[in-house]
Amino acid sequence: MKAEKVIDVEPVGQVTLVRNERSRYFRLRVKPNGLAHVSMPVLASESKAIDFVRSKSTWIQEQQQKLKTGLTVFEQDSSFRTKFHQLKVVKVRQSKVSNSIGNGIIQINIPEHINHEHPPIQQFIRRTLVEVMRYEAKAYLPNRLQELADKHQFQFEKVFIKHVKSRWGSCSYTNNINLNVHLMRLPDRLTDYVLLHELAHTREKNHSTSFWSLLESVCPNSKQLDKELKNYQVDVF
Structure with a gap:
């Protein structure tokens, strides 16, 4: 039998404790999405698990x-898109x-004498893309969330748009959604x-069978979509 809990541990971000x-010992791995995963004995304390993760933070x-x-x-030939914009890199x-x-265009203007692969140039492009996505997200996501909530009779409190490196979204115990x-x-x-x-998660606070049954009722093929989502990494693009 396994029980999972997701916590945030600085400086490594989201960690899944199982x-x-x-398990007789703490076992650590970093999954392809960059998140740490710890298998631990049933009776081990969470504080010891956190200490273990921090002791391995450099390796993680x-x-x-x-x-x-x-x-x-x-x-120049990149085909990157956000929901409402297309990236265009020009010299x-x-x-x-x-x-x-x-x-509908995010145009990045790079001086002819500068190599576009230079790290500061790539960082500038990424910062620009994040700011555009932040603007789009604030305009689109709260409205879309409300549409889906109304359609399926969910209720939530507040919605917050964030730029985090560890998760696509979260729901608090007070039903605030990030x-x-x-x-x-x-x-x-x-x-x-x-x-x-x-x-x-506003109704089911964990990933129990009841949660997945509820999700499947409002989102057919949810397990397949969850698997597909794992092909994307939150802060790697």
Whole structure:
């Protein structure tokens, strides 16, 4: 029998603790999505698990950094899209990198003499994309969440739009819902899946059989969508 709990441990982010009756020791791995996963004895305390994770924080961060080597290198033929914008990278005759946003285009202007692969240029592009996604998310996600809540008769308190590195969304015990700006680069079916997942948590606070049954009733093929979502990493794009 296994029992899971998700916590945040600085500086490594979200950690899944799994109490496993077969576990005699703490066992740690970093999953492909960059999140730490700890298998622990049933009777071990959460505080000891946290201490264990912190003692391994350097190793965890090294593994997370290795995973980030898969980051996209944005260039002139990149086809990156947010929900409402298309990225366009162009070389220009100017001295500094700049951006312009409008008419559904995120244009990144890179001086002709600068290599677009240079890390500061790539970081500038990512910061621009995050700010655009933040703007889109604030305009779109609360309204879409309310539409889905009304359709399926869910009730929630407040909705917050955040840029976090560990999760697509979360629901508090007081039914406040947090949604990640990175939802704006997912396919619509996966964005809706995350929203419905968090709305289901307003009634079922864990990932029990009852939770999955409820989610399946409002979001058919939810397990398949959950599997598909794992192909995306929250802060690796």
